[in-house]
Amino acid sequence: MPSPRYWREIPSRYRLEATRCGDCGxxxxxxxxxxPECRSTAAETIExxxxxxxxxxxxxxxxxxxxxMEAPYALAVVETPEGARMMVQVADCDPAxxxxxxxxxxxxxxxxxxxxxxxxxxxxxxxxxxxMGGEEEAELRSKELEVAHA
Amino acid sequence: xxxxxxxxxxxxxxxxxxxxxxxxxxVEAAQEALxxxxxxxxxxxxxxxxxxxxxxxxxxxxxxxxxxLGMAGVPSxxxxxxxxxxxxxxxxxxxxxxxxxxxxxxxxxxxxxNDGADxxxxxxxxxxxxxxxYHGATFPGLYALIARAHMAAHGTTEEDLAWVSVKNHRHGAxxxxxxxxxxxxxDQVLSSALVSEPLRLLHxxxxxxxxxxxxxxxxxxASKYTDHPVVIRGTAMATASLALTDRRDxxxxxxxAASGVRAFEMAGIxxxxxxxxEVHDCFSIAEICCIEALGxxxxxxxxxxxxxxxxxxxxxxxVNTSGGLKSKGHPVGATGIAQAVELFEQxxxxxxxxxxxxxxxxxxxxxxxTGASSVVHIFQAV
Amino acid sequence: xxxxxxxxxxxxxxxxxxEEIARQWGKDPGTIQRGLLLKEKSVPGFDEDxxxxxxxxxxxxxxxxxxxxxxxxxxxxxSESHPYAVKPSGTVVAEALGIGPEVHVADFxxxxxxxxxxxxxxxxxxxxxxxxxxLAVGADTSQGAPDDALEYSxxxxxxxxxxxxxxxxxxxxxTISFTTDTPDFWRREGEFYPRHGGRFTGEPAYFKHxxxxxxxxxxxxxxxxxxxxxxxxxxxxxxxxxxxxKSLGFTREQIGPGWVVPTxxxxxxxSSPTGLAAVLDVADPDDxxxxxxxxxxxxxxxxxxxxxxxxxxRRGLAPSVRSMLDGPRRYVxxxxxxKYREKIIVND
Numbered sequence: 001m002p003s004p005r006y007w008r009e010i011p012s013r014y015r016l017e018a019t020r021c022g023d024c025g026x027x028x029x030x031x032x033x034x035x036p037e038c039r040s041t042a043a044e045t046i047e048x049x050x051x052x053x054x055x056x057x058x059x060x061x062x063x064x065x066x067x068x069m070e071a072p073y074a075l076a077v078v079e080t081p082e083g084a085r086m087m088v089q090v091a092d093c094d095p096a097x098x099x100x101x102x103x104x105x106x107x108x109x110x111x112x113x114x115x116x117x118x119x120x121x122x123x124x125x126x127x128x129x130x131x132m133g134g135e136e137e138a139e140l141r142s143k144e145l146e147v148a149h150a
Numbered sequence: 151x152x153x154x155x156x157x158x159x160x161x162x163x164x165x166x167x168x169x170x171x172x173x174x175x176x177v178e179a180a181q182e183a184l185x186x187x188x189x190x191x192x193x194x195x196x197x198x199x200x201x202x203x204x205x206x207x208x209x210x211x212x213x214x215x216x217x218x219l220g221m222a223g224v225p226s227x228x229x230x231x232x233x234x235x236x237x238x239x240x241x242x243x244x245x246x247x248x249x250x251x252x253x254x255x256x257x258x259x260x261x262x263x264n265d266g267a268d269x270x271x272x273x274x275x276x277x278x279x280x281x282x283x284y285h286g287a288t289f290p291g292l293y294a295l296i297a298r299a300h301m302a303a304h305g306t307t308e309e310d311l312a313w314v315s316v317k318n319h320r321h322g323a324x325x326x327x328x329x330x331x332x333x334x335x336x337d338q339v340l341s342s343a344l345v346s347e348p349l350r351l352l353h354x355x356x357x358x359x360x361x362x363x364x365x366x367x368x369x370x371x372a373s374k375y376t377d378h379p380v381v382i383r384g385t386a387m388a389t390a391s392l393a394l395t396d397r398r399d400x401x402x403x404x405x406x407a408a409s410g411v412r413a414f415e416m417a418g419i420x421x422x423x424x425x426x427x428e429v430h431d432c433f434s435i436a437e438i439c440c441i442e443a444l445g446x447x448x449x450x451x452x453x454x455x456x457x458x459x460x461x462x463x464x465x466x467x468x469v470n471t472s473g474g475l476k477s478k479g480h481p482v483g484a485t486g487i488a489q490a491v492e493l494f495e496q497x498x499x500x501x502x503x504x505x506x507x508x509x510x511x512x513x514x515x516x517x518x519x520t521g522a523s524s525v526v527h528i529f530q531a532v
Numbered sequence: 533x534x535x536x537x538x539x540x541x542x543x544x545x546x547x548x549x550x551e552e553i554a555r556q557w558g559k560d561p562g563t564i565q566r567g568l569l570l571k572e573k574s575v576p577g578f579d580e581d582x583x584x585x586x587x588x589x590x591x592x593x594x595x596x597x598x599x600x601x602x603x604x605x606x607x608x609x610x611s612e613s614h615p616y617a618v619k620p621s622g623t624v625v626a627e628a629l630g631i632g633p634e635v636h637v638a639d640f641x642x643x644x645x646x647x648x649x650x651x652x653x654x655x656x657x658x659x660x661x662x663x664x665x666x667l668a669v670g671a672d673t674s675q676g677a678p679d680d681a682l683e684y685s686x687x688x689x690x691x692x693x694x695x696x697x698x699x700x701x702x703x704x705x706x707t708i709s710f711t712t713d714t715p716d717f718w719r720r721e722g723e724f725y726p727r728h729g730g731r732f733t734g735e736p737a738y739f740k741h742x743x744x745x746x747x748x749x750x751x752x753x754x755x756x757x758x759x760x761x762x763x764x765x766x767x768x769x770x771x772x773x774x775x776x777x778k779s780l781g782f783t784r785e786q787i788g789p790g791w792v793v794p795t796x797x798x799x800x801x802x803s804s805p806t807g808l809a810a811v812l813d814v815a816d817p818d819d820x821x822x823x824x825x826x827x828x829x830x831x832x833x834x835x836x837x838x839x840x841x842x843x844x845x846r847r848g849l850a851p852s853v854r855s856m857l858d859g860p861r862r863y864v865x866x867x868x869x870x871k872y873r874e875k876i877i878v879n880d
Contacts, residue, residue, distance in 0.1 A: 009280060014628040028396075030281060036396060047630075056302070056400060058294035059347040060286065064270045067286045069871060069878070070578050075291055075346075077395050085395035087282050091579060092545045092862070100302055108587040108628050109579040110615075111285060120615055122624060123285065125579060127545075128860075 001114050006121055013123040016048035016106070018084050029084035050106040051129065052080040059095040066112050074098040078106070078126050091125040103129040151248045153369035155379035156529070158187035159491040164360035164479030165329040172206050172262040173218045179361035179484075180219050180258050187365050187375035193252035195219070195226035198239030198259030199483035202228075204272045206265050215258070232276035233432060235259060236362070236486025237516030237525030241385045243366045244527075253371060258363035259488070261481035269357050273482075276519040278393040290354055290433065292394055292520045294346040297435040299401040301348070304450040306438065308348050312339035313456035314434035315352050315476050321463060322473020324504050329358050329479030353434040358479035362487035364494065369532075378498040383511075384417030384528035386410075392522045405524040406443035406515060413513075413526035421445035424467060424528075425509040426496050428489035430517040431474040437461075440515055441469060444526070463504065471496065471504045486516035486525060497531040534659045535700025536693050536837070537599060538846070540592020541809040542585050542671075543689040543796060543856040546575040548869045550684050556866040557679045564684060569770020573687035573797025575869055576673045580688065582611040583621045585671040585802070587628045589692035592850035593667065594629060596701065597694045601630035604694070605663025607637045608654055610646025610670045610801045611690075612719070612726075614639055625669070636663070643717060644766055645827025646670060647691070647801040652833055654695045655704055665696045672800035677725035678875060685769050687797025691805035691853075701843040702812060702821070705836040706753050710745040717828035728828075737830050738768065742776050745832035746824045753836050757781040761819035764807035766826035767793035789814050790823075795857050801827075808837075810853035815839040 011017040012030035020027050021035040022042030029048060034041055057076035060067075067073070074090035076098060090098050091109065104126035111123040160182025162175050170178070176197070184190060195216050203209045209228075216226035231238045236259030243257035263269055273289045274282075282292065300306050316336055322328040334352060342352040365375065372379035388408035391397055398404060414420055421444060429444070431437035442452040446467050447460070455461040461469035472478045472492040475485060493512035495501045512529040549572045551561035565571065576585075586609050594601060607629075609621040622637035640646040640653075647670010654666035671690025676683035695704075716737035719726035729737075742765055750756065757763075763786045765773035770793050777787045790807035799806055804825040811821055821837040851859075870876050 010627055014624075015630055036391065056295050056299040058291050058298060058349075059344075060288055060291045060294075061344040061346060062270070062288065062290065063286060064274060064283075064288055065268055066271075070286070072344075073286060075285065075287055075295070077295060077400065087285050087287055087393070087395050089286055089579075091577065094862075100298070107584075108591075109584050110581055111579065120581075120583075121284070122583065122628070 001119060001121055003119060006119060016050070016124065018046055018048050018082065019043040020046050027082045027084045029086055046082065048080045048082055048084050052078040052104055052106065052126070054098065054100055054102040054104060054126070055079050055085065056100055057090065057098045076126060078104055089125045090127070092127045105129045152250060154244050154247045154366055154382045155369040155372045156364045156382065156490065156494050157367055157372050157375040157379050158183045158365040159363065159494045160186065161327055161362040161488060161491045162360050163327050164358045164481055166264050167359040168264070170359060172202055172208060172260060173214065175262060175359060175361035176215045176258060176260040177218050179260070179363040180256055183256065183363040183365050189254065189375060192221055192224050192254055192256050194246055194255045195221070195224055196239040196242045196255065196257050197226065197228040198236035198257070198486055199228050199261060200230060200232050200235050201272050201275065201482070202262065204275070205267045206262050231523045232518035233430070233482050234486060234516045234518035234523045234525050235483040236488065237514065237527065238387065238486065240364065240486060240490055240527060241387060241525055244382055244385050247366050247368055254365060254367045256363060256365055257487060258361060259484035259486055260361035261483040262359050263357045263481060264359050281393050281395065288346060290349050291346040293433040293435055294349045295394060296400055296439065296520065297348055300435060300439065303401045304453065306453040308340060309336060310438070310453035310457065311353050311434040312336040314431060314437045315339050317456040317462050318431060318470050318474035318476045321471050321504060322477025325473050325478060328473040328477050329356055330477045349433055355432050355475035355480040358481040360479055360481035360484050362484045362491050364487055364490050379532050380494050380497045381530045381532055382527060383530045384413035384526070386412035386416060387523065387525045388412065389523050390521055392519065394520055403439045403443045403521040403524070405521050406440050406517060409524040409526040410444040410515065413528050417528040419511060419528065424511050424513045426471060426493065426506040427467060427469045427513040427515070428472060428492050429469050429515045431470060431476050432480060434476070436517070437469065437474065440517065444513070444515060463506065468506050471501065471506060486514070489514035489516060490527065493529050497529055533700070533703045534655060534695060534697050535704045536702040537665065537696035537700050538593040538595070538597025538694040539692065539701070539809050539812055540589040540596060540850050541689070541691040541806050541853050541856065542588035542592070543806070544574045544576045544580050545861045546577060546872070547572045547861050547863050548575050548866070549863065552866050553684055568684055569794055570684055570797065571794050573685060574689050574799070575864055575872055576688035577872055581615045581673055582609065582613050582671045582690070583615055583624045585673070585688065585690040586621060586625045586669040586692065589669055589671065589690050590625055590629050590667055593692040593694040595849045596846045597696065598846070599665055599694065599696065604631045604665045604667055605635055606654060606657050606666035607631055607635055608640055608650035608666070608668050610640035610642070610650035610668070611672050612641055612643055612646060612800055613673045642831060643828035644768070644800045644803055645825040645831060645833055647805040648823070648825035648833035648835070651693055651835070652707055652709060654693070655707065658695045658697055665694055668693050668695065670801035670805040672802050674800045675725050675873060682728070685798040687799050689796060689799035689806055690802035691809040693805070699842060701840060701846055703838045703840060705838055706749060707833065707835045708745055708749045708752060709831060709833050710741055710748060711831035714830035716830055733828070737828060738772055738826050739776055741830050741832040742766065742824050742826050743780060745834040746780055746822065749834040749836055755820070755836065759820055760786060760822050762786055762790055762811040762815060762821045764790035764804050764811055764823040766804045766824070767791065767807060768798050770794050792853060792857060806853060812839070812843065813847060813852040813854065815843060817841040817843060
């Protein structure tokens, strides 16, 4: 990973910066210059929430070389309350426990290293949401997210 | 626009071909087509190839292949659309002939994957490097996500997926050019190693070397080269968002549907008139999604077709009589042309024990990445 | 009065038990557990390091403070396992938290007290008025050599403290640093594991500096052990903090809530800072708190703190240390532990 290519993506990878179309409201993550829905160039930068739900997932058993020691790992498409979708690993859980519809929190993690001497590349991973309040809190949060998606 | 025909075909075996280099493969397939047509002259060459630069460090394939074919000087260009590179090469050749600029064009595809490169990483360059591959997504991983979405939407099972592999191997066992010429059982598929859940090793097409070639010319000049041409009635291409996360519906391949609709419109026929089809089964789930998107099976019903025999030889709509990518092999850039070769043979009655009797219309659908590009051709027997 | 405007902590969710490590080396688990008073320790994944831990703890600190990241004028990360040997951890942490670009960033190193060191400097910067808010983090993912005593304790985790002048959750009454050159524990450039002087790390190192710093700050402030509700010491194992606390005249009740090492392990630069965070999770307004860290090499930083009425109001805005220690976690085998801690030689 050459440094410039990594560095340009820092706002979207470190702070979950996305763009919301000023005309149709579509949220693109990572940011886009042209709205994929209506082609407008009127974009507003927003920061996504650090939570979401799993839309679909897989467990990768045969990884690329860079991720050799980490397989098997769960990889999921997660949707945030703003309606943005991202592909992230699901960490800190048994991959077999990942389910479609699962609530997750997004945590800052080391995504990959460029070998022994190259740069370290950071980003977000999903972790199962462990609400501080317990079961009731989880229910409430789930309803809040449903309303946000509707 | 002139009517365009395929007048000759050539193809190497597909497989782990240690003794053959990238250029050897291309020349073998192209030369077979030229010999069959009885010509040693070309107006143009289109080389379909996804990633020779990464697999063997070789770019600039246009002039290289023209040169090694003994045709240095002929206009020759490589075209790329990931795994749809072959289909795009055929489409481009068609357009150059149809518009009147050229009278004999070679559309050939080639890929050399087994020379020791990191195949997983190279194939992943067909997906989104910044948002998918960065996070550890592999090609099988992305199709696994599609599979899971399809399972959630339509109740598709792992066994449904296994039947696609079984059916295609049954066809491939009859194809002497196929990489794998042995049949499989669903048990074998379902107990093969996990690659990315729910996809297992035997749900996935292999890593292959190979090349395929066809010659296209105006229909009214076809008799110079063959008594049995096949007309290209429709050609179409469509794209969709590259990243899976940007798709409208992760369980449906919009690019395949759009390219299908446009090709059918151009050809003036509908899906029900297709007698035989070659469809892009890079993973078993892909065949199911593609036949649904093309309208060869109703949405949600595609999962039954392999098991019931609808898409097998002898069924309602034989799909992948060549063995498909799964059994025949998938040298990426060559696949789109190999599909055309199979249909050329089917529509000229030359498919031997894989023949679909009386086939008049054939359809080839070739896809790039996780469905970010799709090319469809419709052929008609003359 | 300047003080802690927000605080946060993060402990990775994997654990390995003392028993599992002892079994690997043919040692009696009971003896180790009794000798070190350690039950289990946290294990970082491949995707966790000082930077990711600092971001999580820093985010919690900002949440409790209710302060916009743009007002933070300094970010200091103290660790002995910075991911890069050259390139600061602090720049990644600042960008991830939305701090800067007008911000002073520095990485600190002083074995296990790099965290409190960062706190000392952050406090002073805020007191001087040069910045409005300064973030100080102590975090580590340190290594213990195989079959060494430190393998039972070296763990991963950290805590962050946002210092500010107005309306702190915790006021800083005073601070003191006591430092000598004492080679009790070190790691040379390029070495994978640290080394130590065995029993030399006890009396002339840990006990001397912790005792000196604590005694001097009690003198300076005119306070006595019984004036404090809580005390936190650096925790290289379960025994040392109890021992030094007793010799200084503190009780088990005072030491208890901050004594997180038996199930967390020694998070090095995160050790006493995380203990402090655990105390802040339960302290009442006007409680006096004493924290004395220890870093090999050697030195101790001591702080006398007073909780304010704002603390109970704002601490619910981020997870507590106990929720991370007692909450969802996964136990790994020695083999998995060796894999995560890169003790296995792989083909490059």
